[in-house]
Amino acid sequence: MRVGLVGAGWVTQYHLPAWARVEGAEVVAICDPDPVALAHRADAYGVAGRYGSLAEMLAAERLDALDIATPRRFHAENVREGARAGLPMLCQKPLGIDLAEAEALVRELAAGVPLMVHENWRFRPYYRQLRQWLVEGRVGEISSIRLDFHSSGMILGVDGDRPALVRQPFFRDETRLLVMEVLIHHLDTLRYLFGEFELLRAWLGRSNDEILGEDRATLWLKRRGNGVPLAVSGNLAVHGAPPAPSDQLWIYGSAGTVHLDGTVLRLWGREGGEASFDPAESYQAAYDGAIAHFVGQLRSGGAFETSAADNLETLRLVEAAYQSSGFKPADTI
Structure with a gap:
């Protein structure tokens, strides 16, 4: 499974070790508009693919899933972009800046691509x-x-x-x-x-x-x-x-x-x-568990504990x- 990580901020220092523990999965690319944060995170974890935007990453990489770890104001936009690419997504909580934005997003996606909210507590x-x-x-x-x-x-x-x-x-x-x-x-x-x-x-x-x-x-x-x-x-x-x-x-x-x-x-x-x-x-185990659950349910076709509908x-x-x-x-x- 080739994974693209959206965002290189503070929280991704826990996402990346969790992905490294999943057999058969690899974060092959990261995108972030901050070149310093991007280089710092990609260098630390040996990620070769580095992009300034999600659009650039989607255009250049062959991906199987997205892990969205951007600030909450970008979540709905990132999820829509990933959905247009047909990719399963794990998105950090919450789905939107408020309930109305999240509800609109869930209605729009309906029974489309698999989407799990990263509620790891x-x-x-x-x-x-x-x-x-x-x-x-x-x-x-x-x-x-x-x-x-x-x-x-x-x-x-x-x-x-x-x-x-x-x-x-x-x-x-x-x-x-x-x-x-x-x-x-x-x-x-x-x-x-x-x-x-x-x-x-x-x-x-x-x-x-x-x-x-x-x-x-x-x-x-x-x-x-x-x-x-x-x-x-x-x-x-x-x-x-x-x-x-x-x-x-x-x-x-x-x-x-x-x-x-x-x-x-x-x-x-x-x-x-x-x-x-x-x-x-x-x-760290909370991140490990959430990411392992996402991959496991994708592979088995099972329901996510923290589906988009559940997060609402x-x-x-x-x-x-x-x-x-x-x-x-x-x-x-």
């Missing part, structure tokens, strides 16, 4: 292990769920920098930040673990003037069908929290309680258990959060 090994515990009934009937994603990354350090903006400078200019860029992963993963949810209400806020979008969010949801409550709290400006956030998930059930503490899973109840995972290995369900929760909160980014106030 659910492929982290501790979430795969947790799903197994839930399937085995170790928690019993669930009564409530809570997820916190907190850090101090938006608080000024002694060096005058905000760690979150040093790591991901593009955060500054995103008008839809925490929910669309980060908590979207958690909403997708929660759907994977528990099924569908409905948003009841949301509160969004902004902690500093170096960003346009929200870096604080609290979402209240209920599980579709039985009304089990779910509270999601995301906050990147928490004093006392570490600069790098980690997932804190609590599940309360009739047979047990689960706490995911970063990369450590603990279960108390009729059947106890504990499983620890290496943080760096788990992060996550985006509907994201859109509902913005609409419910009434949040206005800094450049629109």
Whole structure:
């Protein structure tokens, strides 16, 4: 399988090692309008094909699939271009800048080329292990769920920098930040673990003037069908929290309680258990799992876990959060 990688930005340092682990697949070309980023990434991974645009890459290369890893504002355009070339595609989340753009894209493609959304959080090994515990009934009937994603990354350090903006400078200019860029992963993963949810209400806020979008969010949801409550709290400006956030998930059930503490899973109840995972290995494993799933389903003809249609369900929760909160980014106030 000859793969073309669209984009040479920060996230592709995880895409390329994942592709190297897939037997029979090879990234043979990368395109990016930034020649420095393009050369840096292609040199690091020995990729010969180098192009300034997707159109140039499609014209010059014989490809079997595209891996789209560009900023979200380019996703719909990139997917349409790939679809015109008849190529199966793996596209980084989300499919569009908002729900309306993503819905229009899915309608347009209909039953066309295979398209999987690269939502990899659910492929982290501790979430795969947790799903197994839930399937085995170790928690019993669930009564409530809570997820916190907190850090101090938006608080000024002694060096005058905000760690979150040093790591991901593009955060500054995103008008839809925490929910669309980060908590979207958690909403997708929660759907994977528990099924569908409905948003009841949301509160969004902004902690500093170096960003346009929200870096604080609290979402209240209920599980579709039985009304089990779910509270999601995301906050990147928490004093006392570490600069790098980690997932804190609590599940309360009739047979047990689960706490995911970063990369450590603990279960108390009729059947106890504990499983620890290496943080760096788990992060890369999420990319490995998503890309291996894409290739495996292409080869078998099976359905993608994170199909375009499935991703719309996550985006509907994201859109509902913005609409419910009434949040206005800094450049629109």
